[in-house]
Amino acid sequence: MSTHLKPETYEQQSRLAAYCRNGEQPALDGITPNRIGHYRRLVFNVVKDALTRSYPLAVNLLEEEEWAILCNDFFEFHPCQDPQVWKMPEELISFVQQERAHLCEKYPHLLELLRFEWKEVEYYMMPDRDWPIASKTNEWQDAWSLNPESEVLSLEYPVHLKNARQISEEDHGSYYCLVFRHEQTGKVHFMNLSPFFAWLIATMLETPVSPKSLLPVIEAQFGISDEPMLREQISKFHQKLVSDRMIR
Amino acid sequence: MNKHVGIGFRKDFGTEFIEGSALKPAFVEVAPENWIDVGGFWKKQFRKVAEQYPVYTHGLSLSIGSPDPLDWEFLKKVKSFLSEWDVKVYSEHLSYSKCDNAHLYDLLPIPFREDAVKHIAERIRQVQDFLGRKLVIEIVSYYTPVAAEMSEVEFINAILQEADCELLFDINNIYVNGFNHGYSPTEFIDQLDLSKVKYIHMAGHDQVSEDLIIDTHGQPIIDPVFDLFEYAISKLPHPVPVLLERDFNIPELAELQEEMNRLESICRNTWQHEHALKA
Structure with missing residues (x-):
């Protein structure tokens, strides 16, 4: 004083x-x-x-x-x-x-x-964050230019999916949700994610790597070795993220 | 476009203000606390405003009258904000909003005492040294004195003198305080050190009982406050910017513009007359 x-x-x-x-x-x-x-x-x-x-x-x-x-x-x-x-x-x-x-x-x-x-x-x-420099858009071979104003949430209850009053102990489990701010509107979006895509996005947000380079890890952690199927699923997911402005 | 009168920029009417043409202020005023560390949609909106209008600020959390130490981390952010947006004026309240390490987020009345004068003057000088600019302190409205040992006007004048700061002349607050505490607002103005006036605030209020007005900024300015404004600015040695504050119960923007026009008209009449006299 x-x-x-x-x-x-x-x-x-x-x-x-x-x-x-x-x-x-x-x-x-x-x-x-x-x-x-x-x-x-x-x-x-x-x-x-x-x-x-x-x-x-x-x-x-x-x-x-x-x-x-x-x-x-x-x-x-x-x-x-x-x-x-x-x-x-x-x-x-x-x-x-x-x-x-x-x-x-x-x-x-x-x-x-x-x-x-x-x-x-x-x-x-x-505060605004700078986007990473956009790479060529081969969603399999290149690192994705992910929205830096985003994060993967790991949840034990589906608070992003259900009315909080309807949630009970029966809902207890593992849930994943992507939160991001839309680059143009500034609105905040939440997207429910599977464990695999939650891991993929979290990994790529931490270090910019291509899906292709993660193949060995994906096989070891998720037991997925069907590369054509994986490429197709990742491609669809990538398109969804592009349309939602989660990827430039 | 007004020459003297600005408007408090509120998110409530931000988009309409930016995209429309109903309001034509000379400048805008914001609370730095509401914009520091803000990005996204509102930063874009704020940038549009700041590109178009001079920015004045009116802080909320400096708590210059607090017994607690000054928050230097917060002040660093304020300084950065003032620089980033080329802010013309940094004003704050002559009150306290933090005590015993807890923020209260509203304006509490300081005991009008000599030791408080010295305490606050020292803090204002420290803030001014750090920011490299004069602090403009506002006469706040209050609903009860607390442990007063001197009059309000003595208290304010003593701080202005000891701190060498500037004064935010809030005409509505003077009217409210005169009503609430039974003194003449014009006599109060006559006793103030008006050489320190840098900036004026005007606003409306709510009378909540026979003998009490609360300073809500939620109503239009009433005629007696317009009259007091006219009286007050006729006493000033030079023109200063005037702000219309409207924080709640916000009407159509055209209504705000009408209030601003009335203020502008008073300013022009008074200050043109003053200049004519000097010439």
């Missing part, structure tokens, strides 16, 4: 800030008591609105009261760190994971749903 600010001034500022977070009537000097509540209301509304806008699917999954309590507890017990309010909701994920075990038990796919929803915000807003 600055050497100028007296402890008693700091104390007044701290009490007002604490009141905005926990709603407990503060001992503040010289205030207009019936107006102080507006600060708590205004501050909390900003936080709750930001959370609600970022996680509409989680809002729909939780009971109304559960969501209200979660927002309240998050703001009261978690010191928000990001100066940019639109980034702040990401901090809810670790709060739920570390502090709200009962919600994670009641809704085993809640954490994954929050992460999934945050990916949409993150990809919609994130």
